[in-house]
Amino acid sequence: MLLTMIGRYCLDENPEISTAGYIDVLARIGVSAHATRLTVARMTERGLLERSRRGRAATFRASEVGLDVVRRQQDRTFHDTVDEPRPEGAWTILSFTLPETHRKERHLLRRRLAWESFGLLRDGVWLAPGERDVSAILSQLPGAGVDQHVEVFTAYPKFADVEGMISRTWHLGELAERYHRFLRTWNVARPAPEATDALGRDLVLVSAWRQLLRETPRLPAKHLPRDWPAARCHELFRTLHETYRGDADRIFAGILAEHRLS
Template identity: 65%
Template sequence: MLITPHQQTAERTHRMPTPQSVLMTMLGRYCVDDNPPIATSGYIDVLGRIDVSEHATRLTVTRMTERGLLERQRRGRIAYFKATEVALNVVRNQDRRTFENSTGPSGPEGVWTILSFSMPETQRNERHLLRRRLAWEGFGLLRDGVWIAPGDHDLGDVLDQLLPTGVGRRVEAFTAYPKFSDVKGMISRTWQLDELTERYEQFLGEWDVPTPAPGVRDALGKDLLLITSWRQLLRETPRLPAAHLPDDWPAERCLELFRTLHAAYDREARDLFAGVLARSAQD
């Protein structure tokens, strides 16, 4: 059901969640407040519920540690891992975007925020984090190094969270109004709205059924997969004014479905994760 670190999706329009993205969802839902160290067996337990192998889980945890998202602690012969501050900042922002109510642009009508940056290859991880954060804020890549978003965005929070990485010194941002009439053309070059519409329809096809995610073991696995799948759509969805969206844009229907299913899974999922933590603490 998931793409392992050694697999790539065959269809461009159907991007399944990766094990790392599911673990980031787990950290955001259950670990932000006290950030408990979790034994490797706990990560294997969680991802095993959605049919990820032990080997793929160990590889994912290792790579997340190398990328600065997890930090390792050793207690005797057992390795434990907890989220780094960088990861906590990322998942806090993901949760805010996932569960907030506002979806439209802010600021005066017709204004756009433009951001440009250039970072050396030695800052590849920092560049990746900035790109992901910009996508979460509704920015799209107009051309190499130039990102745009409708509305007037306060980027202070984005840059403050990445301050320890030194990213802010390489970023320029300003607001502007287009000096041309073909705004829809600019939008089509930046966001693939037809492809996004197809992916929203796929989300409905996978989750608006009597038994969603039939191969997933329990409510914890279903909720993590649901949230992660929904976030993939949100991360690539621009906060465009309704006038610039396609007719019959399916995002609102998907949002209502997501909220309904998450409400159904949430309580049992939390209880199951508490059991994961309890078993991890006994290792």
């Protein structure tokens, strides 16, 4: 939720915000002050936030790492176009074996591959349809020499059972059910009952949609089940976000004016 907040409201100016400001935002979706403080501390430890002191008050702003993460999330959430993978029939295969000294990089690489719609074919071997440029993913990993442990290929399967390969990599039936759950949750008169206002509803909506995108492979249409529900969910997401956005922007501007230290 905090990454969603930063992406929606803090990318341009990246203001310093007091702990009370983060508490005020997450209180709108029922998160306690204690849980918010723990979350802010955890994000700071992971290098997503930077901590400063203004007298007795602690303030936080997104780090360069955090800004990079939310920029990519924003692009995928609001500006992504779903095209058929090219060239037809090609797959990108990425294989890595990172030693224990690169545990952090290994964890980050797995997360970023998943966000970029790669699927885990088997331990250390990731798969995505089409010819994919992974240089940006590798360049964002901390630590020197990580690329020496990674191999990337463009390949064409030499067997007929491509559907079997896909089913071993992605559980499309389970993913379809998550899309249908999204429809059941949000295509109702009063969605997100835990949210107290439009800001809370928009944060929950965008975060829920991003979670679905993280799990969604960009497979060619011919490899997707009939009546694949992603397009209906996308249209619902766009409609609801436009409904909430105006009021949400005004509410956050008020919170920022109250809790921002610049």
